[in-house]
Amino acid sequence: MFLEKIQSPSDIKQLSTQELKELAYEIRERLIKVTAATGGHLAPNLGVVELTLAMHYVFDSPKDKFIWDVGHQAYVHKLLTGRNDRFDSLRQFGGISGFPKRKESAHDLFGVGHASTSISSATGFAIARDLKKEEGEVVAVIGDGALTGGMVYEALNHAGHLGLNMTVILNDNDMSIDNSVGSMSKYLTKVRTEPGYTKAKQELEGLLKKIPSVGNKVFDVAERFKDSFRNALVPGAFFEELGFKYFGPINGHKLPELISVLENSKTFDRPVLIHVITTKGKGYLPAENRPDKFHGTGAFDIKTGEQLAKKKAVSYTDVFAKTLIALGEKDRTVVGITAAMGSGTGIDKFASVFPDRAFDVGIAEEHAVTMASSLALEGMKPFVAIYSTFLQRSFDQLIHDVALQSSPVVFALDRGGLVGEDGPTHHGVFDYSYLRMIPNMTVMAPKDENELQHMLYSATTYGCPVAVRYPRGAGKGAFMESTFQKLERGKAEVLSYGEDILLIAVGSMVYPAVNIAKKLEEEGRSVCVINARFVKPLDKDLLLEKIRDCKYIVTLEENVLAGGFGSAVLEMMTENALFDKKVRCIGIPDEFVTQGSVDILKEQLDLDEEGILEQIKQDLGC
Numbered sequence: 001m002f003l004e005k006i007q008s009p010s011d012i013k014q015l016s017t018q019e020l021k022e023l024a025y026e027i028r029e030r031l032i033k034v035t036a037a038t039g040g041h042l043a044p045n046l047g048v049v050e051l052t053l054a055m056h057y058v059f060d061s062p063k064d065k066f067i068w069d070v071g072h073q074a075y076v077h078k079l080l081t082g083r084n085d086r087f088d089s090l091r092q093f094g095g096i097s098g099f100p101k102r103k104e105s106a107h108d109l110f111g112v113g114h115a116s117t118s119i120s121s122a123t124g125f126a127i128a129r130d131l132k133k134e135e136g137e138v139v140a141v142i143g144d145g146a147l148t149g150g151m152v153y154e155a156l157n158h159a160g161h162l163g164l165n166m167t168v169i170l171n172d173n174d175m176s177i178d179n180s181v182g183s184m185s186k187y188l189t190k191v192r193t194e195p196g197y198t199k200a201k202q203e204l205e206g207l208l209k210k211i212p213s214v215g216n217k218v219f220d221v222a223e224r225f226k227d228s229f230r231n232a233l234v235p236g237a238f239f240e241e242l243g244f245k246y247f248g249p250i251n252g253h254k255l256p257e258l259i260s261v262l263e264n265s266k267t268f269d270r271p272v273l274i275h276v277i278t279t280k281g282k283g284y285l286p287a288e289n290r291p292d293k294f295h296g297t298g299a300f301d302i303k304t305g306e307q308l309a310k311k312k313a314v315s316y317t318d319v320f321a322k323t324l325i326a327l328g329e330k331d332r333t334v335v336g337i338t339a340a341m342g343s344g345t346g347i348d349k350f351a352s353v354f355p356d357r358a359f360d361v362g363i364a365e366e367h368a369v370t371m372a373s374s375l376a377l378e379g380m381k382p383f384v385a386i387y388s389t390f391l392q393r394s395f396d397q398l399i400h401d402v403a404l405q406s407s408p409v410v411f412a413l414d415r416g417g418l419v420g421e422d423g424p425t426h427h428g429v430f431d432y433s434y435l436r437m438i439p440n441m442t443v444m445a446p447k448d449e450n451e452l453q454h455m456l457y458s459a460t461t462y463g464c465p466v467a468v469r470y471p472r473g474a475g476k477g478a479f480m481e482s483t484f485q486k487l488e489r490g491k492a493e494v495l496s497y498g499e500d501i502l503l504i505a506v507g508s509m510v511y512p513a514v515n516i517a518k519k520l521e522e523e524g525r526s527v528c529v530i531n532a533r534f535v536k537p538l539d540k541d542l543l544l545e546k547i548r549d550c551k552y553i554v555t556l557e558e559n560v561l562a563g564g565f566g567s568a569v570l571e572m573m574t575e576n577a578l579f580d581k582k583v584r585c586i587g588i589p590d591e592f593v594t595q596g597s598v599d600i601l602k603e604q605l606d607l608d609e610e611g612i613l614e615q616i617k618q619d620l621g622c
Contacts, residue, residue, distance in 0.1 A: 002026055008082055009056040009107075020057070020255055024049045027076055028283040030087065036302045038090045039421060040098055041072040043281040043294035044143070047173050047252070051141075051276055052076040054258035055169075058266070059137055065109045065125050069118035069142035071099035072295070073171065074108075081107035091421035093596025093604075098422055113425020114390065115340075115363045116149025118142045119168055123159045126166040137266060138166040144173065145340060148362025159271050160243025167265050168244065168273045171252065173280040173291070239273045248275025253282060292343065296422075313477040316449055316470040320412055321346030323453040324383055326484075327460065328354050334381045334460070337372050339365045345385035345414050365390055369397040373407040381408070381460050387415040388428025388469060395434060402465050403440045409466075410459040416445065416469035417508050417558035418588075418602065423595030428469070429588045432506075433563035435467050436536045442466045442489060443535040445507030449475030451533070457484035471508045471558070492539035494546075498526035501616070502550035504543065506532040506565050509556035509586075512609050519613060535565050538572055547573065553583045554616060558607065561587040584619055586612055 002023040005011060015023065027049050035042040053076070055066065061081065068074045078096065079087060083105065089095025100108040110121045122140035129136055146152060147170075159166060236246040245268050247261055258276070265272045280295075281287025286305025287294035299308045328334040328350060335357040342348035342360050351358030361368045365386060372382040391398075391413060402409050416428040435443045442464055446452040452470050459466035495510070496517055505513035510531045517527040528546055532539070535557075547553055555566035566585030573581065586607065593601060602608040606615060 003030060003079065003084060006080055006084065009061050009080055012053065012056050012080060015057075017255055020053055024053060024255075025283075027053075027079055030079060030084070031075060032284050032302060034087055034090055035297065036300050037088070038092060039296075039298040039300075040075070040091055041296050042284070043287045043291040043297075044072040044173075045075040046282045046284055046287055047278040047280040048073045048141075048171060049076050049282065050253045050255050050258060051169070051171065051278065052080065054255055054262055055139065055141075056080050058259055058262040059139060062106045062109065063135075064137040064139065065122075066107070067110050067118045067122045067125065067138070067140045068100050068112055069140065069146045070115045071112040073141065073143070074100050077107065078105070081105055091423070091595050093594065093600045095595075097595060099425060111425075113422070114393065115146040116142075116151045118146075119152055119155035119159065122166050122168070123155050123162075123164060126159070126164040127162070130164070138164075139169060140166070141169045141171055143171050146363055148340065148364055150364060150366065156239070156242045156244070163243060163270050165269050166271055167262075168271070170248070170273060170275045171278055172249065172275060173278045236275065244271040244273040246273050246275065248273075249277045250274060252276040252278035313474040314449060314480075315474050316452060316472070317344070317346045317414055319449040319452050319475065319480075320385065320414070320456065320470070321349040323456045323484075324350045324385075324412075325353050327381075327457065328357065331381060331460075332357075333379060334383065335359065335375060337361065337368050337375075337382055337384045339363060339368045339386055339390065341385065341387060341390070341414075344387065345412065347385050365393045366397050369394040369409070370401040372409045373397075373402045373405065376402075376407045376409045377405065381410070383410045383412055383456075385412040385414060387426070388413040388417075388431045389415065389419075389426050392430065392434065398435070398441075398465075399438055403438045406440050406464055408460075408463050410456070411465070411467040412456070413467055413469040415472045417471045418593065418598045419472050420598050420601070421595050424592040427593050429558065429560050429593065431467070431469055432535050432557060432559040432565050433567075436565075436568060437563065438465075440464055441536060443469065444487075444533055445469045445535065446533075447476075447505075447507065447510035447531050448478035450478040450480050453480070454485045454487055455533075458487040458489070461486055462489050469507065476511060487533065490534050490537035490539055492533050492542050493531040494542070495529040495531055496527060498528040499549055500526040500551060501620075502528045502530070502546050502553045503556060504530045504532055504546075504553065504569060505556040506535055508558045509607075512612065513556050515609055516613050516616070519609075520616070532565065535568060538568055540572055543569065543572065544576055544578075547578060547581060551582065552616075552619065553581055554612075555583070555585045555587075556612065557585075557587040559587055560590065561585055562590055564588075582619065584615060586615060 002019060003026040028046055031045050083096055086096050091098040097104055099113045100111060102108055102111050118140040122138045126138045239246045250261055251257055261274055265274060280291035300306060301308060324336055336347045336350040337359045338345050338347040339361055340363045347358055368384055372384045375382045413431055416431060419426050435441055442462055444455050446455050455468045459468055495514060503513040503517055513529050517529045520527050528550060555569050557565040564587055566587055
């Protein structure tokens with residue numbers, strides 16, 4: 001067993017090529033066994049086993065800095081940098097993160113979780129190294145899917161312009177979360193299928209130089225025409241035009257070839273891009289056959305590859321997809337847009353029915369938002385379906401390209417609130433705050449899947465930008481009404497009446513509020529519960545009336561407290577001089593939330609029913 005003996009990357013350098021191959025087999029076994037229990041990003045990591053081994057064999061981490069884009073493919077790196085003994089705790093509360101994390105290891109140089117950042121980060125590390133006159137290589141690993149993000153080209157352009165000594169490894173497996181889309185995907189496909197330019201050039205060079213007397217001169221003339229020659233044979237010239245020395249495509253599963261190319265890259269004092277072809281899910285047949293399914297997976301049966309956990313109720317994502325299709329059937333102006341999250345958001349289902357009205361723009365959230373605004377201004381009804389955490393990347397576009405122009409775009413924010421094991425980079429706990437502050441924006445959150453379908457329909461009637469935020473996973477099992485109901489904009493719903501305590505909840509916290517009210521009523525308390533529905537605008541008439549009637553006010557939200565729903569209620573009370581009320585705002589504190597199951601995280605944050613009830617009783621002195 002080689003893996004158990006690897007305590008640091010230096011141990012890898014002592015192994016022979018055959019021993020490295022055996023280690024690769026052990027690593028794949030370890031990856032499959034652990035992710036079968038914990039879930040995680042299995043397929044991306046199976047695809048980079050040899051690549052990661054070669055990197056640690058050739059370079060000297062952490063003196064040589066590895067920057068992983070997104071971080072989906074960094075499990076192997078973790079196993080080789082002293083974390084094998086803790087790997088069973090992957091993505092669990094108190095365990096190791098599913099992404100590179102600076103606090104976790106000196107070998108994790110940059111914390112990641114969102115795509116297209118690695119080359120920008122590597123550029124910064126390379127500049128800092130040069131300014132401090134230090135030694136060391138800087139290596140960024142980026143997947144082909146991340147090349148759809150515009151930030152990549154900003155970084156390539158800058159690093160190439162500066163002529164920095166850094167290496168970019170393009171891990172090309174032709175498969176991101178969903179299929180890579182756009183011209184760059186087609187471009188890389190062309191690169192993969194091109195005949196070997198380097199071999200052809202070497203053969204031509206050798207042939208010309210053998211010509212007596214004039215051979216070298218002839219070759220020099222040929223070199224002056226190398227740009228047209230290269231462009232004709234190899235699309236890799238695109239990267240060279242940006243200032244990068246291009247190597248590839250390289251077989252990403254042949255260790256000797258990888259090691260040789262990486263060693264060679266160290267001899268260049270300029271930017272280098274190494275194009276590596278890998279197979280996502282390599283070594284585990286279910287993952288090779290369904291890399292999309294095993295990109296991010298829950299616990300599964302190793303023998304069959306089948307998921308162990310089954311959903312008990314229809315998911316919010318499924319309700320969104322079904323509702324969007326129904327709206328699309330009645331209205332040809334309805335279109336669906338996503339940013340490389342087609343299957344995750346349900347846009348892929350809409351696309352299967354209306355392929356000409358569905359657009360996956362790749363990892364380009366900014367473009368998605370601005371494009372949607374223009375569609376809306378031309379009379380279309382665009383639904384932009386994006387995970388809450390990724391819409392953060394479009395904040396400027398939300399303000400200037402949508403809200404400033406009152407463009408009636410509907411934003412369907414999947415994965416709102418705590419999302420579990422993927423941790424702080426993926427929790428959608430900031431959206432109430434960053435959306436509520438934008439003028440002209442309407443923000444609402446459903447208490448269940450039935451209310452979600454009504455909100456999606458209603459959003460198309462408001463004539464302004466609307467964000468509908470809903471959680472990940474299964475709904476509450478609510479009865480689904482067959483006819484869409486229009487919800488009056490900014491109107492809340494009273495679920496129970498009382499005079500002692502007022503619970504004002506929004507979204508995923510409404511059902512817990514109802515349950516807490518029942519427990520308080522069993523103790524003789526009179527409790528009023530309001531489903532706010534809208535974070536913006538608030539139902540001021542109803543809320544002010546009930547606030548004046550009750551002695552103690554509690555707001556409940558699955559969002560950061562800073563600038564969130566509770567803040568909105570407090571601002572409203574201040575404006576109306578309601579200073580004599582005792583108020584508690586319950587939500588996410590001013591901290592980044594770690595990974596772990598949603599239930600455990602809520603318990604830790606006192607956001608579970610027991611924790612909320614305890615806070616209320618403390619305030620009431622009982």
